[in-house]
Amino acid sequence: MNIVDLIQQDVSLKRVSSTGGGEYAGACPWCGGKDRFRVWPEGGNYWCRQCNRKGDAIQYLRDYRGKSYQEAATLIGKPLEDFLARPSLARTVEVRTADAYERWIDEASRETWSEWDEWRLDVQLAEFAYRAIQRQPEAYAEDSLWWEQRLAQFYAQQHTLEDRLDILTLDPMRKTERVALFAREAARHG
Numbered sequence: 001m002n003i004v005d006l007i008q009q010d011v012s013l014k015r016v017s018s019t020g021g022g023e024y025a026g027a028c029p030w031c032g033g034k035d036r037f038r039v040w041p042e043g044g045n046y047w048c049r050q051c052n053r054k055g056d057a058i059q060y061l062r063d064y065r066g067k068s069y070q071e072a073a074t075l076i077g078k079p080l081e082d083f084l085a086r087p088s089l090a091r092t093v094e095v096r097t098a099d100a101y102e103r104w105i106d107e108a109s110r111e112t113w114s115e116w117d118e119w120r121l122d123v124q125l126a127e128f129a130y131r132a133i134q135r136q137p138e139a140y141a142e143d144s145l146w147w148e149q150r151l152a153q154f155y156a157q158q159h160t161l162e163d164r165l166d167i168l169t170l171d172p173m174r175k176t177e178r179v180a181l182f183a184r185e186a187a188r189h190g
């Protein structure tokens with residue numbers, strides 16, 4: 001949306017010059033007056049000579065209508081890519097998501113390590129039982145199939161756990177990908 005149309009929703013402006021894309025003047029939305037408030041549609045900005053308020057359409061929506069950056073960007077029809085392209089903003093999202101990522105990895109690694117320890121105990125128990133079955137098959141006839149299946153499950157699970165430990169601890173490239181993913185998710189959810 002054109003900045004003149006946007007501000008005209010709040011105060012009326014009239015064209016005072018046609019050079020350089022034109023200039024509009026009117027009462028300042030903040031401090032009033034008659035024509036101290038100037039708007040330049042080509043540059044997309046405004047300035048009040050009296051109270052020195054100035055900015056672009058997004059600044060106006062934030063300052064005058066109390067919108068968040070993202071709400072303002074949506075209102076004037078700016079796509080999310082533009083929103084993310086602002087370097088300072090992208091940096092903020094990145095820092096915030098890097099923090100969230102560090103917390104996630106901390107929690108996930110603690111979870112996975114305890115799962116891993118539990119799994120190792122289970123495997124030791126299963127192997128111990130399995131060896132006992134092999135030594136004295138007649139004593140464990142009913143249990144033996146169950147233990148065999150259990151061991152197979154443990155070995156199948158091992159790859160999943162090793163993959164997760166690898167993601168969490170060994171592969172720095174995965175971390176960069178993860179932070180980027182977090183940044184996109186964070187931006188999508190504001």
Ligand SMILES: [Zn+2]
Pocket residue numbers: 028029030031032037048049050051052053
């Ligand atoms: Zn003013």
